[in-house]
Amino acid sequence: MNGISQKLGYAGLIPFVFFALSVLAGSTWALDFFTLYSALILSFMAGACWGVMQAHRDHVSSAELGLSIGVFLWGWLMYFVPHIAGLPGLLLGYWVLVWLERQPVFRQSYKRDYRTMRWTLTLVVSACHAVAFWGLLT
Structure with a gap:
C-alpha cells in the first residue's frame, strides 16, 4: 500500500478523536458532529466495499452486495435516530463491514498491510464511539 493511502486513512481518525474527546469534555455541539462524521465515513466505507464487490461480481453473492448497501442505509438511519441508539448502531455498521x-x-x-490498517482504524473508531457514548451518558 502506498504512503498516501495510509496517511489519509490515519488522518481520518483525527475528527473521530477530536469529537469524541470534545463530547467527553462536555461540548454541546460535538456529539452531533461526531455522529455526522461517523455516518459519512461508514457510508464511504460501505461504498468502497460495494465497489470492490462490483469489480469482482462473479465472486460475490447478491446478499453480500445487498449487505454493503444495507450498511450504507443503516448508517444514515443511525444519523437520524437519538444518539443513545445511533452511536451503538453506527459502531455495529463498522463491525458488519x-x-x-x-x-x-x-x-x-486487499493487501495484507491494508487489511492490518483497516483493523487498526476500526479499533480506534470503536474506542472513539465508546468514549463518545460514555460522554453522552455522563
Missing part, C-alpha cells in the same frame, strides 16, 4: 471484508473477494483484493 469488518465481517464483510473477511470474505474471500476482499482477501484477494
Whole structure:
C-alpha cells in the first residue's frame, strides 16, 4: 500500500478523536458532529466495499452486495435516530463491514498491510464511539 493511502486513512481518525474527546469534555455541539462524521465515513466505507464487490461480481453473492448497501442505509438511519441508539448502531455498521471484508473477494483484493490498517482504524473508531457514548451518558 502506498504512503498516501495510509496517511489519509490515519488522518481520518483525527475528527473521530477530536469529537469524541470534545463530547467527553462536555461540548454541546460535538456529539452531533461526531455522529455526522461517523455516518459519512461508514457510508464511504460501505461504498468502497460495494465497489470492490462490483469489480469482482462473479465472486460475490447478491446478499453480500445487498449487505454493503444495507450498511450504507443503516448508517444514515443511525444519523437520524437519538444518539443513545445511533452511536451503538453506527459502531455495529463498522463491525458488519469488518465481517464483510473477511470474505474471500476482499482477501484477494486487499493487501495484507491494508487489511492490518483497516483493523487498526476500526479499533480506534470503536474506542472513539465508546468514549463518545460514555460522554453522552455522563
